[in-house]
Amino acid sequence: MSLLAIGSVAFDDVETPFGRRERALGGSATYFALGASRFHPVRIVAVVGEDFGPDQMRAFEGRPIDLQGLARVPGRSFHWKGAYGYDLNEARTLATELNVFATFHPDLPETYRQSPFLFLGNIDPVLQLDVVGQMAQRPRWIALDTMNYWIQSARPALERVLREVDILLVNDAEIRQLTEEHSLLKAYRRVQAMGPRILVVKRGEYGVALFTPEGVFGAPAYPLEEVFDPTGAGDTFAGGFLGYLAWMDRVDTTALKHATLVGSVMASFTVERFSTERLEQITQDDVRNRLSLFSDMIRVEDL
């Protein structure tokens, strides 16, 4: 059993009303791996430049994260610069330097090609499709994240890869842009016609909506005193969500609901500090305690 993730490993410059960080560890594959590896071994496929050194690698050490697929090539690593206002729901991108990511062509190590769970992080859908094509057999579960940029500029490729996907994870604006439907129930039917039979809509501080053929589930965000930096929340959510499903080795409605809670709890750690600062520090007890609190919080006796 393994969970394979493709995405970015990057440096982020982030500014929020509560402070700033420069060249902090970031990237979708980074947050995903840190979130998922609490529950299940993860293999990542990504690329970094020569500026990615031991200080950055330390975040992955001592965890069940296979870095065989993390290519190191000449040049500088992917670099994102963004800022948030008091409404932490939306990032303003100030700069995106693709650097080594611009010419990245994922090449899966032989051992990776059997992974039963595959997460296609938010990158060019052409690359996402390429990765699917490199698998020795179709993974049992393929999940995909994308964003407004690809929906607008690469829709044909995105539609091709979506036909291969089981679980689509996006935010409110993205699902409405992709389906051209405001109602999420209608959007979900459009998504089903595109391929994915499960839709997860990430709504930041408003929580998560989960759509399955059996029905709809909504969970609030885990309530926090402070949100310092929302960067990586969505990828950490995806990591917790898929890490939990891979660990359970079961994708039914109950497991999906639980995975939603697990993803939300993992994301809640990410946003409490900048970058991966908190996510790296937490213990299994921290995760268990917060999951237990969250589970109590949303429990309702039958009406």
Added chain:
Amino acid sequence: MSLLAIGSVAFDDVETPFGRRERALGGSATYFALGASRFHPVRIVAVVGEDFGPDQMRAFEGRPIDLQGLARVPGRSFHWKGAYGYDLNEARTLATELNVFATFHPDLPETYRQSPFLFLGNIDPVLQLDVVGQMAQRPRWIALDTMNYWIQSARPALERVLREVDILLVNDAEIRQLTEEHSLLKAYRRVQAMGPRILVVKRGEYGVALFTPEGVFGAPAYPLEEVFDPTGAGDTFAGGFLGYLAWMDRVDTTALKHATLVGSVMASFTVERFSTERLEQITQDDVRNRLSLFSDMIRVEDL
């Protein structure tokens, strides 16, 4: 046992991307009474003008809604005109004609002064306080709704009436404006210091967050295919919420969680059509069925 509500009974002109209505029945007390009277008898205190006729009164007929406190005076009824864009979360007010509401001084009928549950709808906090003062004894539970206009222009009076209040029901923007805190957990502590020990944050399509001294609860909105007109959703929620609590005659955490689901379900009917069109038509079975679906939807087995 009774549930007393003060608020507006009005004519609304509403335009949404899906259509428009002119001089449709509206007002906070109207929606509240229609939502609450499914569960418990309601008494309303409000004022209408000579233009409010049998066509409008029909909405209240055949329901346990006591209209003894609905004053009819010379002049025209309160008239609100608003529009919504595709983001149905926020109304744009085009006109507010207070008319008979401008000189409204609530005078509680003698029988009303014993009501154990009191809802102070979104009106001038000076009038809200006046109503509290007219009660023969302090109601067991006082709930209050307010809005940005009063928070900004009548804060001292609002703070005075809040000292008497048990349950505050507001939206995201209002709670942040009132407490000057972005974090809802911090905002809740500020609210507790102001008086109310229970806070209900209405978040439109994102559901409801409930804060009690025992913890936080979040429920999604009931998922709908179509939202035609969000006008009245908050007051219908308050009606379902307090009507259910009055019916249960119990305000503990379980009852409050259930009341949140009931309020959400009642509000879901309101927004499916314009004005009170759907809310007037539904049967007790419609309410029961939707409550049962909603309850199943959010149920999670223990992790």
